[in-house]
Amino acid sequence: MSADEFEFLMDCGYSKPLRDCVWDDKKEMLECVILHFTHYRIRAELDQLKEGLAKVGVLPATQRRPNLWKPLLCHTESLKVTPDYVRRLFEPAFSEMGSNARRAEEDLSYHWEEYLKEMGETVSALFWSQSVSFMRSK
Numbered sequence: 001m002s003a004d005e006f007e008f009l010m011d012c013g014y015s016k017p018l019r020d021c022v023w024d025d026k027k028e029m030l031e032c033v034i035l036h037f038t039h040y041r042i043r044a045e046l047d048q049l050k051e052g053l054a055k056v057g058v059l060p061a062t063q064r065r066p067n068l069w070k071p072l073l074c075h076t077e078s079l080k081v082t083p084d085y086v087r088r089l090f091e092p093a094f095s096e097m098g099s100n101a102r103r104a105e106e107d108l109s110y111h112w113e114e115y116l117k118e119m120g121e122t123v124s125a126l127f128w129s130q131s132v133s134f135m136r137s138k
Contacts, residue, residue, distance in 0.1 A: 012036035061090065083120035087113075 014032040016025065039046075053059040062069040068089060071079040092109055095101035 009033070013040070083116040087116055 009029060009032065012032045013036060014029050016028075021029075050059060053062060062073070072081065072085075072089070092105065094105050094109075
């Protein structure tokens with residue numbers, strides 16, 4: 001193993017001295033590298049995503065119904081994102097009847113439904129899948 005490769009392992013959190021490494025340590029080294037790339041290296045970005053989802057009220061929905069959101073937030077070839085799928089992701093919680101907030105929420109809900117209907121009529125399911133795939137790409 002070169003010095004650069006060992007330095008890379010150290011950056012990933014593997015701290016065992018190189019002179020003490022044996023073939024059986026390969027699994028532990030690999031686990032350190034996987035954790036580094038799947039969690040530690042992108043921790044700030046994951047925290048920022050979580051804060052953003054919480055700010056717009058989506059985080060609680062993802063926590064209540066993780067199986068519904070997982071295919072949308074984690075890459076999968078089999079996901080067919082359609083307007084109906086997107087519609088099922090949100091459950092509106094309206095303010096008190098007759099309030100100004102309620103009127104604005106109903107307006108927003110109406111425009112959201114119109115947007116979904118228009119997209120469903122004019123755009124194929126492939127577009128929806130590609131759009132979501134684009135939004136969650138690197």
